[in-house]
Amino acid sequence: MCAGSHLANRELYTAFIRLITAFHIDPPKEKKDEPILDCLECNAISTSLTTDPKPFKCGFRARDRNALERWMRESEERTRDL
Ligand code: HEM
Numbered sequence: 001m002c003a004g005s006h007l008a009n010r011e012l013y014t015a016f017i018r019l020i021t022a023f024h025i026d027p028p029k030e031k032k033d034e035p036i037l038d039c040l041e042c043n044a045i046s047t048s049l050t051t052d053p054k055p056f057k058c059g060f061r062a063r064d065r066n067a068l069e070r071w072m073r074e075s076e077e078r079t080r081d082l
Pocket residue numbers: 001002003004005007008012049050
């Protein structure tokens with residue numbers, strides 16, 4: 001199994017929480033751009049060990065532009081020396 005699964009789960013949790021907190025996620029304008037939600041049909045590479053979704057579109061709309069800019073500034077600040 002994946003030796004990094006616990007780290008990967010924590011990273012994904014953090015990334016998704018940040019995205020969901022910062023943005024409204026809107027569906028695509030056109031039907032052809034919608035994601036495929038069937039767990040087998042969605043996979044672009046059917047022989048892959050992991051799921052690689054076929055391309056789809058969605059819109060990201062800042063929930064609060066000022067807060068988002070502040071979080072990005074603070075993040076730059078915290079990671080400046082890494
Ligand atoms: C979303 C992120 C990740 C996914 C989807 C993923 C997926 C996988 C998969 C499918 C395998 C093969 C499992 C098998 O052979 O049955 C694997 C193995 C492995 N992964 Fe990950 N992985 C992720 C993140 C990570 C991270 C962050 C690390 C290390 C920090 C890592 C280290 C490894 C190692 C070392 C193996 C080989 C384990 C072995 O064969 O003994 N992975 N991963």
